Amino acid sequence: MLKERGERLMTLEALDLATLSLRDGEKWASAPEGVLPAWVADMDFPVSPVIRRALVDRIDTDLGYPAWYDESHGGPLGEAFAERMLGRFGFTADPAHVRLFTDINQAMQIALHLGTSPGDPVALHAPVCPPFTETLTRLGRPPRPVPIRPRNGGWHLDLDLLADEIRGRGGTPCRALFLVNPHNPTGRVFRREELEELARLAAEHDLLVISDEVHAELAYEGHRHIPFAAISEEAAARTVTITSGSKAFNLAGARCAVAHIGVRRIREAVDAHRGLLFGQVSALGVDALRAAWTGGDAWLDAVRALLARNRRAVAEGLPEGVGYLPPEATYLAWLDCGALGLGDDPSAFFLERAKVMLFRGPDFGPEGRGFARLNFATSPAVLDELLTRMRTALPR
Incomplete structure (x- = not known):
């Protein structure tokens, strides 16, 4: 079981942009060329082998x-x-x-x-x-x-x-x-x-x-x-x-x-x-x-372990000035960008300047003005690239 869990975690971590860009679901297909999508609440991870077998059997x-x-x-x-x-x-x-x-x-x-x-x-x-x-x-x-x-x-x-x-x-x-x-x-x-x-x-x-x-x-x-x-x-x-x-x-x-x-x-x-x-x-x-x-619990355990690491990586890698209270659950980071002076919809700035697609905060109602939602359910390498783009897009 430990070997199986380790192999699954390695598979989850091995996702790269070339592979992900071929996806035709809403998350990746809606992103313009060269843009990293981190908006809709889909994970980038491959389906659990147990689920795959069940579908083939059906x-x-x-x-x-x-x-x-x-x-x-x-x-x-x-x-x-x-x-x-x-x-x-x-x-x-x-x-x-x-x-x-x-x-x-x-x-x-x-x-x-x-x-x-x-x-x-x-x-x-x-x-x-x-x-x-x-x-x-x-x-x-x-x-x-x-x-x-x-x-x-x-x-x-x-x-x-x-x-x-x-x-x-x-x-x-x-x-x-x-x-x-x-x-x-x-x-x-x-x-x-x-x-x-x-x-x-x-x-x-x-x-x-x-x-x-x-x-x-x-x-x-x-x-x-x-x-x-x-x-x-x-x-x-x-x-x-x-x-x-x-x-x-x-x-x-x-x-x-x-x-x-x-x-x-x-x-x-x-x-x-x-x-x-x-x-x-x-x-x-x-x-x-x-x-x-x-x-599917072995697969889910591996996913949860990776998400916990990504959750910490977001806290360490966000641009200075972004408010972030690490979520107690989910793989979604609710980012307070009010101090950056980017207006009601900071996702527009990050899409244009960082080529990162976040979920628009104002779509969540008046309480979302100045916020954006970031989905960190991806590989550590992709998440690192995403956060790097966000940091470098802001003036120093």
């Missing part, structure tokens, strides 16, 4: 209609999800509450569509990942963002401000709470006492809770993810937990996500609308995610 066996259309007992991933949650996080999930969707955004949309009404506000923490704001706006569920702010060397959750927002501040009270934990883009991992207070607020105001926990397996040493639904039976009964292999195993293109729907009325409504209305996940996506959760 192709060689049967790509016809799957036999698991009935998900009333958890479908093909219920047991795998429950075992994963118990083993990694101590959460006793009910396999029969699991339903499958193409990605976490679809799962969020359907939970809101079936669990709330048009005009119902939704509380969430800001900065907000752009697809979530867009989803809420299109569904007619007004977003009520509550800032996560830097304080005492870390990111601070203002629970009093959140409570005020949930109550409506003289307007319409919120009907749902959308959690992103670990948080994207700050990388903040919510503490148990914070989750307990959020559970109390949810019970007091009878909120539907949708908890996006897609970065849960990427918490760094000293930090532990706690599923919101694990706080209490009451919390679990009002929570839709959504996750996938898109971050920890880089499976965004596999189009398979899991929703653990603790809310009975939403679970029954989902089952009543199944079939072509919501679409269906692919057999390849199911097998990829099942392989990741049941046999």
Whole structure:
């Protein structure tokens, strides 16, 4: 096992620009020639060998209609999800509450569509990942963002401000709470006492809770993810937990996500609308995610070790004047460039002068002005080149 893990880590480290530039996914294909992309949340690492074998086996066996259309007992991933949650996080999930969707955004949309009404506000923490704001706006569920702010060397959750927002501040009270934990883009991992207070607020105001926990397996040493639904039976009964292999195993293109729907009325409504209305996940996506959760830990351990090193390298290699609080989870660095005088969108400067493509901070809302998000899930050599370009682009 140690030899296998070492070989996998060497493979992850060996990525070079010539190889990466041949990729045709969104991350690399959208970057102009000569530009290093570090924006969208895809890792550059090769797929886990376990997942590769599972996909080949599926192709060689049967790509016809799957036999698991009935998900009333958890479908093909219920047991795998429950075992994963118990083993990694101590959460006793009910396999029969699991339903499958193409990605976490679809799962969020359907939970809101079936669990709330048009005009119902939704509380969430800001900065907000752009697809979530867009989803809420299109569904007619007004977003009520509550800032996560830097304080005492870390990111601070203002629970009093959140409570005020949930109550409506003289307007319409919120009907749902959308959690992103670990948080994207700050990388903040919510503490148990914070989750307990959020559970109390949810019970007091009878909120539907949708908890996006897609970065849960990427918490760094000293930090532990706690599923919101694990706080209490009451919390679990009002929570839709959504996750996938898109971050920890880089499976965004596999189009398979899991929703653990603790809310009975939403679970029954989902089952009543199944079939072509919501679409269906692919057999390849199911097998990829099942392989990741049941046999991908050695690969994930190697990835986590490399990400921890890259996280430190970012702290050591950023240009002087860039504010950076190392994330407690994720492979995303939320960079405060306000002191550099680069305006609301510093990513534009680094794209033009450094040939480095970062995610635009303002796309995350007003709290993102002066910020940019950097994805450090790449080889150390590529990351070093990226940081060098950023440093040399700034006047000395």
